[in-house]
Amino acid sequence: MTTGPDLPPSPLTRGDVILVVGWLVLAAFTALAGPTTERDGPLRLVIEIDNGRHSQAPLSVEDRPVHQITIEGPIGPTVLEVGAGRARILSAPCRQQICRLSGWLSEPGDLAVCVPNRLVLRVAGRKVGHTDSERIDGVTR
């Protein structure tokens, strides 16, 4: 007569709880200590491609309506739509399309990444109306 395999205990052991708390602490730590995007200057899209090629596109310019930008990456062109305070990827040459499915980027810190095409898009700057003085419509005495 042999015994069965040495099974792990039923869920919610002390070890389980310690593990989950540990991951939550790590998540909180990366949220607080992780690099943050530049929060000053006008709202803009920072385009980083292939380890170091940089460019920036303002997200809203009054005399420039919504327009498209094509970026040539290692595996092909990625087409962006930029304007009216937001940006998104219109088409991408990669297989999984994770970058395109990330949708609209509009808040500072928003990120879209395409690993196959080595492309990182992020929103930097400050949204107009995000300081106290700008949020108040008017003051009367």
Place this chain on the structure above:
Amino acid sequence: MSTRHLTRLALLAAVALILFVFEAVVPRPLPWMKLGLGNAAVLTALILFDWRGAAAVTVIKVFVGSLLTGAFAGPTFVLACGASMTSLLLMAGGLQVGRSRVRSLGLSAVGLSILGACTHQVTQLALASLYLGHPGLVGLAPLFIASGLLAGAMTGLIAHFAVQRLQPHPAEGTYP
């Protein structure tokens, strides 16, 4: 390893592969979020067999799965490969802790699955950061860890029930 046990391990590998391919074609709530259902089969193999059995299931899942979904040998394949191996390594370590003298710190199947899922997420993010040469991806870590916790708990429950039902009959002796 008896033919019966080899057959069972092969079935677990087949299940892992089917779940992997199934997940690749199903729409997701967030583009980078995956349940990692295949990991339930890997963890079941790890608990019932040993780390070698689980490694065989992982290798079949990642290699054949990537051939079937068309990701083979691309950069995302390297990410998936590295993340799956690291995740298996930590789950095997976690299981050994529970079987050693510090039993009180042992993890359940759900705990092991969470350990594997979060490790998978963090490794993938770290490899992507290295490949892109971009530290900014650390900003995604809290989201990735949160989704690892959720997905790991769900697949861990599946593995927990699978293990209960797939235990060898006493007359068969233990696996490998």
